[in-house]
Amino acid sequence: MLKIKEVREEKKLSQDEVVRLSGIPKRSYINYENGQTDVPISKLQNIASALGVSILKLIDNKHQIEEPKEEYQLEKKTTLLDVRDDLKADLAIIAEGMTTNFEKVAGALYESLKGQQKIIRFIEKIDPDKINKATGKLDEFLERK
CATH class of the missing domain: 1.10.260.40 (lambda repressor-like DNA-binding domains)
Incomplete structure (x- = not known):
């Protein structure tokens, strides 16, 4: 019991x-x-x-086990809201890192292809609507409460 x-x-x-x-x-x-x-x-x-x-x-035990003198207590209870907030913060950092990395890659690619016809074909293949949609969805997720 x-x-x-x-x-x-x-x-x-x-x-x-x-x-x-x-x-x-x-x-x-x-x-x-x-x-x-x-x-x-x-x-x-x-x-x-x-x-x-x-x-x-x-535990109600009849053979009385001696309990340690100190009581136990968690320093901080973790809730789903804490996890969500931590996840949002982590995703914001990841998004910032992705943006920075994308800019660096794009800059390096531009420098390496500058003045060449390859850059024109590369840019034509980029679908700005897909990039904007992905960015919007990430922003929407990060803004949720």
Whole structure:
């Protein structure tokens, strides 16, 4: 039997707060807390972290395993919003790098082909609509909230 509810009440946290901190769906959390569903170890770790305790504190064992004196708590909970923001920042850096690299390649290509007929054929093959569409889609993705 797990002591999730007992520890949560000791910590003076609501179910909603633990759900938010652990990232577990509310219905699942309630079932775990009430003992209606077995808790996967990964979810038990999420709950323990949200409550700021070790997994041992959540386990009701009759043979009392001594728990470490310090409590465990994640320094920062990672949410999907954090991941999305990090991804947007990374994509912006990648887009900037791609633009810089494209400009360098285009400049080097221009210098190497300058004054030759090859440059005319190369430019004719570039489809500006496709480049503008790709750039627009990247900008649109980066602007989403």
